[in-house]
Amino acid sequence: MQRKIRVLVAKPGLDGHDRGAKVVAAALRDAGMEVIYTGLHQTPEQIVEAALQEDVDVVALSILSGAHMTLFPEVLQLMRQRGIDDKLLTGGGIISPEDMAALGKMGVGRLFGPGSSTQESAEYIRSWFVTKHGPQALAPALATNDAAVAAPVRAAPARPGRAARPRPRARAAQGKTKAKRARGGASRTRGARAKAKSRAASRTSSGKRRAAASASSRARRKGAARRRG
Numbered sequence: 072m073q074r075k076i077r078v079l080v081a082k083p084g085l086d087g088h089d090r091g092a093k094v095v096a097a098a099l100r101d102a103g104m105e106v107i108y109t110g111l112h113q114t115p116e117q118i119v120e121a122a123l124q125e126d127v128d129v130v131a132l133s134i135l136s137g138a139h140m141t142l143f144p145e146v147l148q149l150m151r152q153r154g155i156d157d158k159l160l161t162g163g164g165i166i167s168p169e170d171m172a173a174l175g176k177m178g179v180g181r182l183f184g185p186g187s188s189t190q191e192s193a194e195y196i197r198s199w200f201v202t203k204h205g206p207q208a209l210a211p212a213l214a215t216n217d218a219a220v221a222a223p224v225r226a227a228p229a230r231p232g233r234a235a236r237p238r239p240r241a242r243a244a245q246g247k248t249k250a251k252r253a254r255g256g257a258s259r260t261r262g263a264r265a266k267a268k269s270r271a272a273s274r275t276s277s278g279k280r281r282a283a284a285s286a287s288s289r290a291r292r293k294g295a296a297r298r299r300g
Contacts, residue, residue, distance in 0.1 A: 073210040076200050077127040081109040081118045083134060083142045092133035095163070098189035099131075099196070103210070115142060119149040122158065129196055132162035139166050143179050159199050163187060 080096045082089050089111055100106045107125050109118060122130050130150070134142055143160070150156050156178075163183035166174075171182045181195055201209055 073208060075210050076104045076129065076196060077107070077125065078104050078129040078131055078196065079107050079109065079118070079122050079125060079127040080131050080133065081113050081121070082111045083113050083115060083118060083132055083146070084136050084138050085112065086134060086136040086138075087111055088135050089133070091135070091163075095131070095133065095189055095192060099193055102190075102193035102197070104193070104196070115145040115149055118146055119153055119155070122150070122155060123153060127158065128200060129159045129161060131192075131196075132160070132164075134162065134164035134166070137165065139164055139174070139182075140170055143174050144177055147178055157203075159196065161192075161196070163192070 078096075078099050080092055080099070082092050092108065096106045096108045107121070107127065109121055113121075118130065118132070130146065132139075132143065132146065143162070147156070147160055150158065150160060159180050160178070161180035161182065166182055166184055168184075171184075174182065180199070183192055197209065
């Protein structure tokens with residue numbers, strides 16, 4: 072049965088720099104592998120226990136502290152004691168070629184130093200897996216990407232306490248209502264303007280009548296004064 076390669080990426084010891092480990096984990100994942108990252112400051116016992124629980128094929132250690140000649144042998148010994156020495160123990164870090172050769176003689180797999188390609192690491196792990204289990208056991212590397220493309224996109228459910236967004240028809244109805252309100256507002260505006268004009272015209276007419284009456288009154292008073300004189 073075909074399956075993906077399962078890899079445990081671990082940071083043992085007091086080394087607190089995990090950027091490289093995360094880059095390697097992401098590269099192996101992009102290569103079609105299932106990757107479990109343990110995080111910082113793991114003991115050899117914790118790493119081997121995680122490898123057992125996760126049933127991984129590969130244990131990859133990232134060591135930049137210079138303690139590789141102690142940590143790799145300890146993890147390898149624990150793997151043998153727990154009966155998983157058939158798994159691949161590999162990794163990388165600041166390791167000299169002489170130390171790489173010495174660890175290889177102990178049973179540690181290929182190690183990668185600074186400047187190594189992540190693609191090279193993925194090819195090495197894939198080659199080891201095919202040699203051990205056969206090419207028929209390895210799932211296609213692009214299976215995950217194909218499934219992601221074929222998978223339908225599901226709409227996220229509405230959050231509790233928040234109303235769902237209106238459907239297009241509801242939005243159209245709201246648009247009509249807004250248009251009616253706008254027309255009604257425009258009608259009211261035109262009516263108000265007409266009333267204002269009417270009041271202004273009425274005030275003008277009243278002013279003219281008052282002015283005419285005042286002029287007539289003045290004319291009568293002048294006529295009466297002339298008659299008396």
